[in-house]
Amino acid sequence: xxxxxxxxxxxxxxxxxxxxxxxxxxxxxxxxxxxxxxxxxxxxxxxxxxxxxxxxxxxxxxxxxxxxxxxxxxxxxxxxxxxx
Numbered sequence: 001x002x003x004x005x006x007x008x009x010x011x012x013x014x015x016x017x018x019x020x021x022x023x024x025x026x027x028x029x030x031x032x033x034x035x036x037x038x039x040x041x042x043x044x045x046x047x048x049x050x051x052x053x054x055x056x057x058x059x060x061x062x063x064x065x066x067x068x069x070x071x072x073x074x075x076x077x078x079x080x081x082x083x084x
Contacts, residue, residue, distance in 0.1 A: 002081075003071020004030030007037045007049050014047045031057055054081040 001010055007030040014028050023046050030037070030049045037049040050057065054075050075081045 001028075001030045002054055002066065002068040003074065004032045004049070005036070005071075007032070007040075007047070009069075010047050011038060011040060011044055014044050015041075018044070018046075029059075029061065029063075055084070058084075 001007075004010055010028050010030045014023075014026075017023075017026060026046060028047045030047070031052060031054070032049070033051070033053055035051045040047050040049075050059075055077065072078055072081070
């Protein structure tokens with residue numbers, strides 16, 4: 001999730017998914033400019049938070065789904081961020 005804020009929604013998602021899908025079958029990444037992430041409970045082992053700006057954040061990971069809720073309007077070059 002790009003511009004994930006505190007990441008609370010990602011932790012909730014992982015918690016619910018784990019009741020339906022084995023935790024080893026999915027990983028959830030959150031990226032935000034500010035390091036204001038909620039703590040990840042010890043029972044949630046598949047959520048990672050990363051600090052960075054969207055235009056500069058890079059990863060070698062491949063994703064099946066990318067979300068960005070209430071954050072894309074903060075990005076200057078939206079098309080470049082989406083392409084990356």
